[in-house]
Amino acid sequence: MKIDLLTSQDASSPEISDLFDKLLNAKKEAVERGDESLINSCWRETEALKLNVLFINVFDDLKNHKYRDAWNSLERCEIDAMFLGDNSSEEFLSNTRVRHIQEKVSKWQSIYPYCVFASPAFTVGYYTCSICGHKIRPRSRCSHEKGKVYGGELCLHIAHDMEFQEISLVTKPVQKYSVVHNDETLDFSLINYLVEILDNAFEEWGLNWTTKTFPIDKFSRVDSNSECPCKSGMRFGECCIEKNEIELPHVDFIFSKEIPEEKSKTVFPY
């Protein structure tokens, strides 16, 4: 059976809903028979299908300029794909687009303007295993491995006796959703440029970060108190204002299809 799953219309179709139901029923039957291998196979198929649907939603959110919603869902995709990766063959990951999604998630994240996050630190008294409830101590473990699937359930370690310590501002957070920026003040033009060209979430594309140099007279409209275009973090007046040329961070997008001529030109942001 072949089912189209490219767009949000496909994702909300009765065929996809039926497929989720069939997987759920197959898992129930496998549980009744005690077929551990089939139970875990149903888990894999279900999670991969959910991941595809979530990634399609991300693409829709980007199209609709819901950047923060898309950012949070990209993190969810990243985590779900990691768990699938730890419990599946390379062939499965490739055939179910999990590898494609993993690769594209990190690329989408790289063109977001978010760079400061609030990240909490805390102490954890002890963990328990989500599968058997065993209290995990340095010299006492259960047979379950964190991140692996048992009986169709993912083994996680549940933290107990947590004590909050502090919140720090960081550039690489553990939890990516902890963005501290106000989206209205940020430039999402790279995302807008890309998403306007792509027709669906699964098209092939790539990017290459580089730099491009422009003559100083192209920056005549930049105020000396503004951030320097070279992105050093300093003010323009304290950084590149006296130079003849300014080197800007630049990204080249690579597409597997022809794009309109106006989209092929270098975009100068000032």
Add this chain to the structure above:
Amino acid sequence: MALEIKEKFEVVDSETDIERLITDAPKEVAETIAQKSVIILPSHESADSFYHGTLETLDYLNDHGLSTDVYSNDDEYKELSLHGADIWLGTFFIKNFVIPVFCSVIAAYIYEKLRAKKDDKISLKFIVEKKDGNTTTVSYDGEVDNLDKAIDSVKSLSDED
């Protein structure tokens, strides 16, 4: 306030030796740790907290031929989950005769198990026993790309008196 790993590489004489560790250890574990080749110590200027992931590190070292334990009894062991996606590996006391094995196993752990990338930041401290029983502390905070200099520094202590 931004609190992230800043570049630092330091090799200094240490006052921590195995006798002192055994003397100061919780009594339930003193005898056990005396038999171990590697001991994972509390970190982050803390007397009782270990970085999140310490038990995974402990299991990996033990599974790869290094007899290792943590410097805490089971009841008092707790972990510190820190801000940022940096790799906070912790503080390790390493007996002289396992230095070469430790260096290759810890490198494999960082690159293969933790899948560290070159530009990831890492923080670690190795207290290394020399042949004469004196110890040297090798501390490294910075990008994984430059971690080799810390590992090479530990290796060089293998034959030093």
